[in-house]
Amino acid sequence: MSALIAFWNLENLFAPEGFPAREPWIAKAMQKDLKGWSETLFKRKIAQLGSIIVRMKDGAGPDILGVCEVENRFALQALADQLNQGLPARNYQLVHVDSARDQRGIDTAFLFDANQFTAKMDELFSHWVMRQTGTRDITQITFVAPSGKQLVMLANHWPSRSSSTGDGAEYSSGFRATAGETLAYWHGRIREMKGDSVAVIALGDFNDEPFDPSITIHAQGLRDRGDITRTKSARFYNLSWEYLTAMTQDRKGNQRLLNGTLYFGSDASLFDQILISSGLLTGKSGWRTVDGSARIEAYPPMVSHRVGEGPIRFGLPSGDVAENVNLDGYSDHFPVSVRIEEV
Template sequence: MSRDYVFAFWNVENLFDVADSPRREERIRSRIARELVGWDEAVLSRKLAQLAAVIPMLGGGRGPDVLGVAEVENAHVLGRLAAALGPGRDYGVVHAEGQDGRGIDVALLYDRALFTVNRDEIFSRFIVRRSATRDILQATLTTVAGGNTIVVLVNHWPSRSGGAYESEPYRIMAGESLSYFHQRILEEKGRDTAILAMGDFNDEPFNRSLQDYALATRARSKATHPQSQSFYNPMWRFLGSAGSYVYDGEPNVLDQILVSRGLLRRGAPLTVREETLAIEALPALRTAKGGGRKFGRPSEPKSYDPDGYADHFPVSVTVSEA
């Protein structure tokens, strides 16, 4: 009898600790002080409650068994988010402190009833331009029921601020780093290893950073070749019809899920169910113009909406275990 697991990713938009948090790294304290004016316990609690109201609705109402997140400040707010998702779930937290200038990290929540995490196989790689920026987080999960392993890579690539063309080299560097992670995992664990990369790539499936440098192909046959080191990128199907992020009324597929050969092979212990792939643009998350309903910050009153959630939509897919 097969078992299904929902894997999801969401850029939760600036999930910061409170403005005067003693847990804040000194290197970012002055950098983000202005934007966190008014970000007190009541605001943080409201933000967590809004996220926790939506996350259980993902995956067709089942909720994610594994959830990658971006734009979280520290392990403390992650723990609070995990607690807010109870009592029906017992989520563990995987987090490595990053070096981003604003202190926003990527992380992973996983259902401890369904998965274990090898704490010796948690890695984080910073993407360096002139200074370190957002990292790629790698974690190895093993299913409790079947004892099968899947490696998850959570990404948040450098933004398009300053212009998509001008900032592209930084995302190319991130793509090279992800490809390196992929290659090393295959070398260390074997060519049939199940690997799932998720994240906010700040580029679309057709951009060079993904196609040429991360080696994320739209051709399933290329990714399933026995010697392939390419990811399969099924997100191409959404281009022109849906987006995970809407900019100036135009949908952009920035948040994506990539899968390795090990999740595509017929008869593999873990296989991706491509038909379940979804951009979770739930009605509550959408503005009247179709974009994500931002929560924002009190320091920017015009865009602060305590009934909002985040400016990106989550993405999800189901993985089946034989």
């Protein structure tokens, strides 16, 4: 069995304005941003996201898709329904824990093909990243293939670099260090419970680069495969180093260089990463990553060539649809993916 594992920051996938089941504190916090976020815009956003996801795995769609920046189960189910309609061979279902800790109420979650994997709901955990103000949880779930082989996955969305001080990256670095420590702690606990060779994939929007201390020191996400396979400690191999110089095609078919998964102006950042345990490098877990398969999923319609080669965002109206929403946009992040196979 071969599977495509992917991740995408969906950029503020909220249910429509006035959604009756919205928690009051989210309605208050997001009142300005969601003003004008109509049912029509919501459905357009879902359609745009779905049009990209169905392209993955040569048009078959991912087997497991980790996501972040989704408000609730309603919004996630709408996306799953869109995908199941576009890919009749798939049966996408949800793994979602509604978190009340993020200041905007956005969650991490998974969509998975129930024809290919079973989600062990008794092994669904939401790990709280402690900090002074609200933050996102890390969602952990165990997936099981028909063969019985297990795959433990953790969806991450670490604290952002924004701050009122103007020096967001430095001011908030400690928050992401804490998130990295949290991930490393649970990686170690997973290995204690399931053995050192267990297949673990931690993926997400880490809001830091692959070389930042939160990744390399605190989460133990390293660049050298040998550093992972030669030790019995809980270390990850960071696949994002393999797609650091990814290529895409523009609308005319010309090859373009991608330096990141999101852009601030013309500056690229590689915040969306996939970390794998040693068992996925050695094959001792029963799974092995396919060499050279880690990539940025950037398709021509979603790539902007105005400034850099960044993704075309969809946006939120914030009261002004014409100015703040691009109906031909998708997200402010590119998806990332890797193929794994049973051995």
